[in-house]
Amino acid sequence: MVTHLGGCHCGRVRFEVRAPADIEVLDCNCSICSKAGYLHLIVTGEQFRLLSGTEQLSDYRFGTGTARHLFCSVCGVKSFYVPRSHPNGYSVNARCLEPGTVRSMRVSPCDGRNWERQFA
Numbered sequence: 001m002v003t004h005l006g007g008c009h010c011g012r013v014r015f016e017v018r019a020p021a022d023i024e025v026l027d028c029n030c031s032i033c034s035k036a037g038y039l040h041l042i043v044t045g046e047q048f049r050l051l052s053g054t055e056q057l058s059d060y061r062f063g064t065g066t067a068r069h070l071f072c073s074v075c076g077v078k079s080f081y082v083p084r085s086h087p088n089g090y091s092v093n094a095r096c097l098e099p100g101t102v103r104s105m106r107v108s109p110c111d112g113r114n115w116e117r118q119f120a
Contacts, residue, residue, distance in 0.1 A: 001018050001019065001020060002018070002019070002020070002021050002101050003016050003017070003018055003101070004016065004017050004018075004019055004092075004097045004098070004101045004102065005097070005098045005101070006079055006080075006092065006093075006096045006097040006098055007051075007053070007079055007096060007098075008053070008056075008071075008072035008074075008075050008077040008079045008096065009072070009075040009076075009077045010072060010074045010075035010077075012052065012053045012056045012072055012074055012075075013050075013052065013053030013056055013057060013072045013077075013079055014050075014051040014052045014053060015048065015049060015050050015051055015079065015080060015092070016048075016049050016051060017041070017043055017047055017048050017049075017080075017090075017092050017097075018043070018047040018048075019041060019043055019047060019092075021101060021102065021103040021104075022103050022104045022105075022106070023041055023094060023102055023104070023105050023106070024041075024105075024106045024108065025039040025040055025041050025094045025105055025106070025107055025108070026039070026040040026042070026107075026108055026109075026110035027039055027040075027107050027108065027109055027110060028040060028110040028111075028112035029109070029110070029111060029112055029113050030112030030113055031113070032062075032069065033112055034112075036078060037095065038078065038091075038093050038095070039093060039094040039095055039105075039107065040083070040091040040092075040093070040094070040110070041091065041092040041093075041094045041097075042083070042085075042086055042089060042090075042091050042092075043089055043090050043091075043092060044088070044089045044090075045088055045089050045090065047089075047090075048080070048089070048090040048092065053072065056072050056073050056074055057070045057071070057072065057073070058070070058071055058072075058073040063084075064084065066084040066087060067081065067082060067083050067084040067087075068081055068082040069081045070082070077093075077096065078093060079092070079093050079096035080092045080093060080096070
């Protein structure tokens with residue numbers, strides 16, 4: 001396990017996440033992830049720490065309202081959020097991790113358009 005740093009485009013939202021150097025991420029085809037190009041690195045609540053930017057975070061919910069889509073209200077980037085599939089953890093956008101700590105990234109498809117079947 002290594003500590004990865006990341007954040008939004010403008011730098012106001014910053015976080016760290018403990019995860020392997022070789023990460024496995026999900027490429028979801030749901031309506032919001034496919035439009036944003038989000039790559040999910042799922043971690044537990046204990047593995048994630050928000051360093052700055054709480055006051056800049058805006059919350060967007062749709063559908064069941066379970067997922068808390070958090071994005072920077074200044075630059076609009078969603079660098080992490082609380083996913084419906086893991087409500088006690090976080091999904092970190094692997095595209096928002098700073099270079100230098102990720103050795104490799106394996107991307108697997110996720111059928112979020114058929115969420116109930118995918119996460120049954």
